[in-house]
Amino acid sequence: MTAGDLRVPLLEVFSSFQGEGPAVGERQVFVRLAGCDLRCAFCDTPESFPAPGEARVQRAPGTPGDDLGPNPVSVSDLAAWVVALDDPRGLHRAVSVTGGEPLLHVSAVGALADAWGREGLSVHLETGGHRPDELARVLAGIDRVTPDLKLESATGQPTPWAAHARTYRLLERAGKALAVKVVIAASTPAEEIERAAAFAAEHLPSAPLVLQPVSEVAGAGGPRAPGLADLFRLHATASRRHADVRVIPQVHRMLGAR
């Protein structure tokens, strides 16, 4: 795919540390695309929908203050901003494409992945795991994917089991899953996490299952974060059904990073 005249709604581009999952601690460039078709009760980026009028673009790693530019942005420009931000070249282990739900913009994601691949940048994709058709269109150009498993008790919406199954099988065949991420809350029922663990082990056995404690959003009235006793309980339950279950919190929040 080529960038051509494509445009895409963008929230922000910035350099930081990966704060989630097995790649935690890696320096990455984050490209947060705007727009999401889900409405998780624990959402930490509700500002991604609708797309803001202006996108924020960091021009040099480790510096405060972003440039603001009108949305949607040119995909060619976005590809170049990311390459320029990787200064010195090789500072970042990957470009992380996140959202919102990036697969709502599948043509743009495909063109961006191809452009960054030509520059030798590794491309990681974070997705809700509910858009397998779009994932199939871009997967060849993407190096690693972290799909979610959306628990009904935490999102407030029915779990898209069929779409998750197709997504996971696609990733298993391609060998490109970094992990399956499940956000858990104090109220997560044992039966639900057990079903989720069995489901992940069946459809994507090569990937670890990451239980990510929900980060409470002040004043949002979302789910409560699990305590340590909850984490031990839910980990033990999931481990009955899955061989590699890990508890990893959002580390960037502890660092005060975005």
Ligand code: SF4
């Ligand atoms: S998928 Fe992500 S961006 Fe969309 S509502 Fe859920 S947490 Fe928010």
